[in-house]
Amino acid sequence: MNLLQEIIAHYNHWIIIFLMVSGLYIVVAHGNMIKKLVGLSLFQTSVYLLYLSPGKILGGTPPILSDQFTVYSNPLPHVLILTAIVVGVATIALGLALVVRINEAFGTIEEDEIFAEDEDE
Amino acid sequence: MISAHLPALQVVLPLLGAVVCAFLKRGSWAWLVALAVSLVLPAIALGLLYQTYEGGTISYALGGWRPPFGIEYRVDIFNAFVLVLVSVIGAVIMPYAKRSVEHEIPEDKQAWFYAIYLLCLCGLLGIAITGDAFNAFVFMEISSLATYALIAMGRDRRALLAAYQYLIMGTIGATFYVIGVGLLYSMTGTLNLADMANRLAGIEDSRAVLAALAFLTVGISLKLALFPLHVWLPNAYAYAPSMATVFLSATATKVAVYLLLRYFFSVFGVSVIYADLPVSWIFLVLSIAAMFGASLVAVFQANIKRMLAYSSVAQIGYITLGIAIANKTGLAGGIVHLFNHAIMKAALFMALGSIFFRIGSVRIEDLAGIAKRMPVTAGVFVVGGLGLIGVPGTAGFISKWYLGLGAIENGWWWLLMLIVLSSAIAVLYVGRVVEVMWFREPSPVAKKAEEPPLSMLLPTLLLTFATIYFGFDTFLTAHMADLAAQLLLTGGR
Numbered sequence: 001m002n003l004l005q006e007i008i009a010h011y012n013h014w015i016i017i018f019l020m021v022s023g024l025y026i027v028v029a030h031g032n033m034i035k036k037l038v039g040l041s042l043f044q045t046s047v048y049l050l051y052l053s054p055g056k057i058l059g060g061t062p063p064i065l066s067d068q069f070t071v072y073s074n075p076l077p078h079v080l081i082l083t084a085i086v087v088g089v090a091t092i093a094l095g096l097a098l099v100v101r102i103n104e105a106f107g108t109i110e111e112d113e114i115f116a117e118d119e120d121e
Numbered sequence: 122m123i124s125a126h127l128p129a130l131q132v133v134l135p136l137l138g139a140v141v142c143a144f145l146k147r148g149s150w151a152w153l154v155a156l157a158v159s160l161v162l163p164a165i166a167l168g169l170l171y172q173t174y175e176g177g178t179i180s181y182a183l184g185g186w187r188p189p190f191g192i193e194y195r196v197d198i199f200n201a202f203v204l205v206l207v208s209v210i211g212a213v214i215m216p217y218a219k220r221s222v223e224h225e226i227p228e229d230k231q232a233w234f235y236a237i238y239l240l241c242l243c244g245l246l247g248i249a250i251t252g253d254a255f256n257a258f259v260f261m262e263i264s265s266l267a268t269y270a271l272i273a274m275g276r277d278r279r280a281l282l283a284a285y286q287y288l289i290m291g292t293i294g295a296t297f298y299v300i301g302v303g304l305l306y307s308m309t310g311t312l313n314l315a316d317m318a319n320r321l322a323g324i325e326d327s328r329a330v331l332a333a334l335a336f337l338t339v340g341i342s343l344k345l346a347l348f349p350l351h352v353w354l355p356n357a358y359a360y361a362p363s364m365a366t367v368f369l370s371a372t373a374t375k376v377a378v379y380l381l382l383r384y385f386f387s388v389f390g391v392s393v394i395y396a397d398l399p400v401s402w403i404f405l406v407l408s409i410a411a412m413f414g415a416s417l418v419a420v421f422q423a424n425i426k427r428m429l430a431y432s433s434v435a436q437i438g439y440i441t442l443g444i445a446i447a448n449k450t451g452l453a454g455g456i457v458h459l460f461n462h463a464i465m466k467a468a469l470f471m472a473l474g475s476i477f478f479r480i481g482s483v484r485i486e487d488l489a490g491i492a493k494r495m496p497v498t499a500g501v502f503v504v505g506g507l508g509l510i511g512v513p514g515t516a517g518f519i520s521k522w523y524l525g526l527g528a529i530e531n532g533w534w535w536l537l538m539l540i541v542l543s544s545a546i547a548v549l550y551v552g553r554v555v556e557v558m559w560f561r562e563p564s565p566v567a568k569k570a571e572e573p574p575l576s577m578l579l580p581t582l583l584l585t586f587a588t589i590y591f592g593f594d595t596f597l598t599a600h601m602a603d604l605a606a607q608l609l610l611t612g613g614r
Contacts, residue, residue: 020300027289040292047299054307077306080255084299087262091292094266098273098285105278114282 012053019046031111033102037095044088051077051084124168128181128194131165131204132247132260134158139239148223148231155235156215159242162208170201170601180252188252189313195252199456199605203249203379206460210371210467211242217471217580218364220573224478225362226274234274238368241267245376254302254312257380258295261344265291268373271365272357280360287353294343294350301337304329305388318388325393334393337384338400345377347441348411351434358430363474366426370433371467375459378440382456385444386609395447405445409539411438416546425554426483429469432509432550435543436462442524446536449606451527457602458520461508461591465517468584469505472498475573475581480566485554490563494570497578499558501585506551508588511544516591519599 007014019042026039055077063072099109106114123130138158142151172179173196181194188195196204218238226234244264251257269291273284306312308329309320324330339350346354354374358366385394394400412435419431440462443455475498476491477483492499508517521540528536572578591598 024293027293033285036289040289043293044296047296047303050300050303051306080312083255083259087259090266091262091288094269095285095288095292098269098281098288101273102278102281102285105281 012049016046016049016053019043019049033099033109033111034096037092037099040095041088041092044084044091048081048084051081124172126181127165127168127172128179128196128250129183131162131169131208131250132194132243134161134165135239135243135246139236139243142232142236142239145232148226148228148235149219151232151235152215152219152222155218155239158239159208159211159215162242162246163205163212166201166204166208169196170198170205172196173198173201174604189311189316192256193252193313193315194250195315196250197608198601199382199608200249200379202456202601202605203376203459204246206463207242207245207249207372207376210368210463213580213583214364214367214467214471217367217474217577220577221364221474221478222362225276225364230274234271234362237267237270237274238365240264241271241368241373245372248376249379252314254305254314254317255299256312258299258302261295261298261380264373264376265295265344268357268365268369271369272361274365275360275362277360279356283353283356283360287357290343290350290353294340297336297340297343299340301333301335301340304333304336308333314383314388318390321388321390325389326397331398334384334389334398338381341377341381341384345374345381345441346434346437348407348414348434348438351411351415351437354434355427355430358433358470359424359427363470363477367467367470367474370430370470371463374433374437375440375463378437378455378459382444382609391610401445401447404441405536408438408442408445409543411435412442412539412543413546416543416550419550420546420553422550423485424483425485425488426470426473426477428550428554429466429473432547433462433466435547436466436509438543439520439524439540442540443527446524446527446531446533448527448530449603449610450523450530452609453599453602453606454520454523454525454527456605457523457595457599458517460598460602461516461520461588464584464587464591465505465508465515468501468581468588469509471577471581471584472501472505475577476570478573478577479570482566485557487564487566488554489557489561489567490559491567491570492559493563494567495572497572498581499555501581502558503555504585504588506547506555508592509551510547514589514592516588516598518592519595523599523602 023039023043027036030036055074057071057073060071060073061069063075103109135158138154141154145151179196182188183192183194222231222234241264244260247260248257269284269288273281309317311317311320343350358370415431415434419428422428440455440458443452473483480487508515511517511521525537525540
């Protein structure tokens, strides 16, 4: 019973781990370069949750000083993750731009086809 | 006055320079801006090194926010040393860059190239100077994204593929790094590295902290191309534009090593790393695997740029060997090899870039007999190669000397044997190229070659002389590395 409660109490971690692992799996398992980037994006998103969920304190309010409230949530993780989101967007954008140029240069975005083509040279 | 703001200038200058370059249309103007910026940076770095040498650690509150609440730039003798290395390499390659870039990058993209180069420089210097875990991540991504773009500018279409693969691996590495930082942050509630180290006292063996250590180690190891996480490196170096290869091989992996050492020694501390965990053994096995495995692969490469890239993986093995040896001499050996390898590899890649500039190929069959037409460049290759092997009288010997002494201090005579043996493999791959260059009949393309223009030759020669010079005078290298190792092992930050 206790174990079950423990598992449920940390449900945010289970979601994070599920997203993290499935994202990594997609990156490794798929040969399609766009799908790889989707997996990469999923992987990065899981980290956003890793930062954000411990920043929320149950019953806590935004950190605006007031006599009525004594418990505040930590706003710093949000700021960090805003930065991380920007980085993530830039990474995916650059990745997609590379895929477009790879498609122009090789005529395909499947990794195995590209490697097969490369060996012919 | 201005000397108090040197830490901020070190990072802000290349960032501003990048913006200016991006607005310029002509490649040669952008080159002038980049040249001006990269000539100022070593002066700043040397100023910082002098200040830390004389007065100890500098703490700079960025934007006036008091640490640990604001972002702190914290310079001690170790990162001042890394800053000097990165900025000096950045300056030396700029004169070289002009002709090489004109040759390899289309006219309308040259200004962008310099903008991206300065961004990359900014990111690397930022990682080295910051004392904030998350700030280091942001700089890491600035430099990484710039690196992917630099690599993708290579002329071969495989450069795109190399950049894409590096993007995937590099982003996984950076994300692992953020996961590690996130775990540490949730345990300590701070992102300032020095503050974090204090607050970790007492909870070092909690599972979250150990998981953080594991994530950080793997993430940064991907960036520094620790065997077997090096697979992105050979193609990236082989197909990137010559100038980008010179710069990246000399700086990018070195800064990652710096970051790893910072976490190991300044945040977690010697007792956690060495006493509680088998970090030493893990790095020992992987370093030796790199020294032998990557060197052996290098022997069989037909593309010489790729050969040197594999040799880089092997040489990174020597650097991480310093972590594995875990005493002051060994660690100093690893740190001094950061510097020495950067100089030697930059000289070698520059020589190769000059050859590519003249004959448009870096394949071994095209290099045959090239010494008859390009004796100076081929001579640079010989000196740099001797440095890689670690022949006495070159900088490479100093590194291996320290590593060997460190191994003996531990009583690991077998490790000394392995260092010598792996150097013998370096003799093979260097010797093979030197033999082809000097003693074969010239290939059709090599017959038409001639020495590169002075703007390319002089920087190459400068680094070649440095390779020899630092084999004799070790004040700036071994002495500083010694101080840095001392600082790290006593947990200083």
